[in-house]
Amino acid sequence: MSSLHLDDFTDLIERPDGGVRRDAEARRERLVVPPGALGRLDHVGEWLAAAQGTVPVRPIQQPRVVLFAGDHGVASLGVSRRPAGSAEQLVRAVLEGGRPVSVLARRQGVPVRVVDMALDCPAESLPADVVRHRVRRGSGRIDVEDALTPEEAEAAFRAGMAVADEEADSGTDTVVLGDISVGGTTAAAVLIAALCGTDASVVTGRGGEPIDDLAWMRKCAAIRDALRRARPVLGDQLRLLATVGGADLAATTGFLLQCAVRKLPVILDGVVSAACALVAQRVAFRAPDWWLAGHGSGEPGQAKALDRMALEPLLEHGVTVGEGAGALLALPLVQSAAALAAELPEAPVEEETPEAAGEAAGDEGDRTVRPEAETKTETNTAPEAETSGGH
Numbered sequence: 001m002s003s004l005h006l007d008d009f010t011d012l013i014e015r016p017d018g019g020v021r022r023d024a025e026a027r028r029e030r031l032v033v034p035p036g037a038l039g040r041l042d043h044v045g046e047w048l049a050a051a052q053g054t055v056p057v058r059p060i061q062q063p064r065v066v067l068f069a070g071d072h073g074v075a076s077l078g079v080s081r082r083p084a085g086s087a088e089q090l091v092r093a094v095l096e097g098g099r100p101v102s103v104l105a106r107r108q109g110v111p112v113r114v115v116d117m118a119l120d121c122p123a124e125s126l127p128a129d130v131v132r133h134r135v136r137r138g139s140g141r142i143d144v145e146d147a148l149t150p151e152e153a154e155a156a157f158r159a160g161m162a163v164a165d166e167e168a169d170s171g172t173d174t175v176v177l178g179d180i181s182v183g184g185t186t187a188a189a190v191l192i193a194a195l196c197g198t199d200a201s202v203v204t205g206r207g208g209e210p211i212d213d214l215a216w217m218r219k220c221a222a223i224r225d226a227l228r229r230a231r232p233v234l235g236d237q238l239r240l241l242a243t244v245g246g247a248d249l250a251a252t253t254g255f256l257l258q259c260a261v262r263k264l265p266v267i268l269d270g271v272v273s274a275a276c277a278l279v280a281q282r283v284a285f286r287a288p289d290w291w292l293a294g295h296g297s298g299e300p301g302q303a304k305a306l307d308r309m310a311l312e313p314l315l316e317h318g319v320t321v322g323e324g325a326g327a328l329l330a331l332p333l334v335q336s337a338a339a340l341a342a343e344l345p346e347a348p349v350e351e352e353t354p355e356a357a358g359e360a361a362g363d364e365g366d367r368t369v370r371p372e373a374e375t376k377t378e379t380n381t382a383p384e385a386e387t388s389g390g391h
Contacts (some may be wrong), residue, residue, distance in 0.1 A: 009284035016050035024049035056342040067280035070099040070118035070248030072183030072297030074139035079219035085120035118247035133159040143225035153242035160254030168262040178269040178324025188275035200224035202385035203301035208322035260290040269327035294327030
């Protein structure tokens with residue numbers, strides 16, 4: 001019997017502090033730059049203040065890129081440009097600094113953490129800190145079999161929670177969340193289609209490295225078949241992840257929920273993190289209040305998931321490469337919003353000079369006395385005439 005009760009997250013997760021957000025909004029009204037002039041940066045700064053529970057907002061000083069990695073058995077159907085089981089090569093390239101996320105992270109001075117959950121390679125071929133949470137090697141082909149056993153799904157979910165706790169305890173103040181996988185966008189699309197009640201064709205995209213039309217049709221068929229297997233288990237989110245997800249997706253879901261428990265803001269990357277966020281929302285409806293959508297990748301499944309969670313991407317630049325690169329591009333925007341909210345001075349309160357006060361009083365007198373004088377002139381004439389007549 002599992003000791004993991006997902007319903008507990010509903011009670012454990014609170015919304016970002018509403019009172020602090022109102023204080024942040026009030027402070028924003030007093031800044032030298034008029035409200036609205038900074039666009040969405042205002043809202044991001046206020047959201048971050050509420051997440052931190054302080055006004056003015058603190059600068060983001062210890063961001064971290066966290067990437068969950070895994071191979072997916074469905075990749076053997078030719079749904080990706082990369083061969084099945086080749087995610088290890090991507091992980092090595094990230095660790096060696098040769099992938100887009102590596103370049104961007106190096107440029108921004110942000111550390112990158114890779115967490116192997118189900119890479120299809122010997123564990124000893126990668127650094128120990130990368131593989132220590134691994135649940136299994138690869139995953140089942142979700143169109144015909146479960147991705148994981150129930151025990152593996154729970155282990156992966158708990159591993160994601162543990163990584164969130166490690167990050168929160170180490171002082172990480174913002175997470176840029178991504179994935180490294182081959183076949184992961186196919187599994188993500190199945191989760192989104194199942195949870196949104198849509199057909200396979202609605203959520204089938206071209207993947208991180210765009211595929212041709214034939215591969216797209218194979219991918220659509222695989223999602224359709226996996227979707228038939230997903231629908232009967234929609235009421236059990238952990239079982240759903242075991243059936244059509246994968247260890248990396250289960251870990252990402254656990255990570256997102258535990259980050260919300262620990263009040264750790266997360267910037268989501270592409271369709272995989274969006275799919276896991278959608279599963280996490282089903283577990284705890286307040287959890288999305290702790291996440292930002294970093295960018296729109298153009299994947300239809302991602303757009304569907306973000307719309308369902310009412311999350312609007314900060315950037316729209318068509319980056320499909322995954323690995324957290326698109327979300328990392330949004331990090332400077334979030335940092336800028338925090339800096340502006342914290343460092344812009346409040347507008348000085350204009351004090352009236354005695355001369356200005358006198359002029360204002362004179363103007364007020366002109367507006368009120370003259371009508372009274374005219375009234376008195378009209379009303380005083382008749383009594384004087386009557387008085388004369390009386391004498």
